[in-house]
Amino acid sequence: MTAKAKTRQLVETIGELQYLLYAGADRSLLVVLQGPDASGKDGLIRHVFSGVNPQGVKVTSFGEPSKVEASHDFLWRVHLRTPAKGEIAVFNRSHYEGVLAERVRKLVSREIWAERYAVINSFESLLAESSTEILKFYLHISPEEQLERFRRRLADKSRHWKIEEADYDDRKLWLEYQTAAEEMLGRTSTKIAPWYVIPSDQKWFRNYAISRIILRSLRRMRLRTPEPQADIQKIKRKFHDEAEE
């Protein structure tokens, strides 16, 4: 079987387990996606989470903070979007921008971002203790592949609307981003919330690898159809009474 076909199978099984997660409503899953522009975060979401019932999946893209968001601490807007029990939440970018773009673009001082690793770890422990499984994926692409993808975007008029000059300019900061990413991975990969670095030059590999990890994590939850809340026998009796009327 090809990797693509295998991924489709994995995604289908993810959909089935998501139904049990939703039904049980006592655990949740948080999927964090980080990676440079054009690393394929949007594509990954489209491939892995289309096909899962959107009733139990909430995707949030964290862009430029709004005025209200910026007037709070950096975790505030993120905390609002964490998954409720029974839900899968997907973060397209996340609180990790606080130690990546904000650091590299010098939007905050070293004193500020250097404190954030510990704050993030403590925040994620809190989520984990509240029955949230956390999976963090860093989509790694080479600068050459990024250039190639930018080239294809520039050649395709239907994709011009997605292009921002700042994304392109970030290429000059590639090494600084790499340093920031490495420190982030080292400081915030924990047992309860590990980082997975996913080689993402090949889209089929990216989709396959991430689907597998998500599925494994859902399988480990040993999700089962929940026990009935109602007194089924009593309702059955009512039902038979009505049928005989």
Next chain:
Amino acid sequence: MTAKAKTRQLVETIGELQYLLYAGADRSLLVVLQGPDASGKDGLIRHVFSGVNPQGVKVTSFGEPSKVEASHDFLWRVHLRTPAKGEIAVFNRSHYEGVLAERVRKLVSREIWAERYAVINSFESLLAESSTEILKFYLHISPEEQLERFRRRLADKSRHWKIEEADYDDRKLWLEYQTAAEEMLGRTSTKIAPWYVIPSDQKWFRNYAISRIILRSLRRMRLRTPEPQADIQKIKRKFHDEAEE
């Protein structure tokens, strides 16, 4: 072609237009689903919106209000979940519970619910003026079909967790619900936010009819790939400079 296959095609096209809606980010779509228990609201969402990229679709199920929600007016929690520009929001039950279950179960007085039709119409005008297309579907099933579906749920252990005694007891109020639904349809079906009553005893028909209406509504928006925000020529020059380095 069978209706099921046709529905799959419609859903695929809905997915394509949703991408343009998301890209353009200047319009939004609100889909409201109402109907008795077992009328198929969950199934409709699974069939029509799985397959659409969850990045642009937000589904909210409105159940029993939380303590905080109940301490606000009945539109407060609903307003929070209306679609942002570029999004599709799906309401599994909605503010209409305020003139259906709350009325029939006598949770609010007639003076309160009787005022709500005008308030709802004004609220929906506000959304429409803010570029939100509103489609409201009432999933109609016969009491016999509901009984049959309850019977199948009771016979299937894996679905016992979904059963609530109150749903069953609501059958005694079938006529009251019908009266409330008819008044709701008459008072709140407006040009900008029409109600569609969907015969839903047949699941394939329900899915097909609703997909068609949603697709027609998206088509009427005449969605186009948005104009680029960035100066593409300038970026192309930068790109060529880098390539030549």
